[in-house]
Amino acid sequence: MATANQNLSNYDKSTVPNAKEFRFGIVVSEWNAKITEGLWKGAFDALVDCGAQKENIVRWNVPGTFELTYGASRMSKSIYATSSMLDAIIVIGCVIQGETKHFDFVCEGVTHGIKDLNLKGDIPVIFCVLTDNNLQQSIERSGGKHGNKGTEAAITAIKMAQLRKDTN
Numbered sequence: 599m600a601t602a603n604q605n606l607s608n609y610d611k612s613t614v615p616n617a618k619e620f621r622f623g624i625v626v627s628e629w630n631a632k633i634t635e636g637l638w639k640g641a642f643d644a645l646v647d648c649g650a651q652k653e654n655i656v657r658w659n660v661p662g663t664f665e666l667t668y669g670a671s672r673m674s675k676s677i678y679a680t681s682s683m684l685d686a687i688i689v690i691g692c693v694i695q696g697e698t699k700h701f702d703f704v705c706e707g708v709t710h711g712i713k714d715l716n717l718k719g720d721i722p723v724i725f726c727v728l729t730d731n732n733l734q735q736s737i738e739r740s741g742g743k744h745g746n747k748g749t750e751a752a753i754t755a756i757k758m759a760q761l762r763k764d765t766n
């Protein structure tokens with residue numbers, strides 16, 4: 599189902615585990631900051647709405663979406679994680695098509711990078727990266743008429759943190 603046919607912000611709290619005991623890392627790209635800040639707010643607000651403690655949400659910034667993989671990798675090995683303090687990581691970025699093929703390489707790079715982290719690591723890394731044709735599409739998916747992908751990513755992070763706990 600395409601995003602246009604659903605709202606990214608819709609969730610049923612009765613189907614979401616309580617996040618009170620979970621700790622979350624969020625890595626945010628500074629490129630297209632007006633969009634990524636909207637995604638961050640969506641994610642943060644949804645985590646707290648589902649019981650997460652604000653002090654259990656740690657944020658790091660990176661310059662661009664391509665750096666999200668490195669940021670998440672370092673965070674997963676950081677002091678926050680060595681004592682198994684992180685239960686899930688969310689990476690937030692917004693890639694918008696320009697005049698060249700650079701869009702394709704940034705999107706492919708971060709997609710494969712985050713996929714590899716999920717395969718090789720112990721902490722689920724949630725892919726909250728918009729890959730849009732234009733700014734309007736990004737606006738519509740970061741708190742606009744199609745909802746907020748950050749909200750969707752937060753719910754996914756809680757569910758994956760619970761799955762990790764249940765399968766340990």
Ligand SMILES: Nc1c(NC[C@H](O)[C@H](O)[C@H](O)CO)[nH]c(=O)[nH]c1=O
Pocket residue numbers: 627629630661662663664665691692693694695704
């Ligand atoms: N064009 C966009 C970029 N480009 C920058 C890359 O992400 C990266 O920081 C650079 O290639 C240096 O490694 N980043 C975005 O997040 N969004 C874009 O639209």
Ligand SMILES: CC(=O)[C@@H](O)COP(=O)(O)O
Pocket residue numbers: 693694695696697698699700701702704
């Ligand atoms: C995704 C990008 O890197 C892109 O926005 C950069 O723009 P351009 O392709 O015009 O250099």
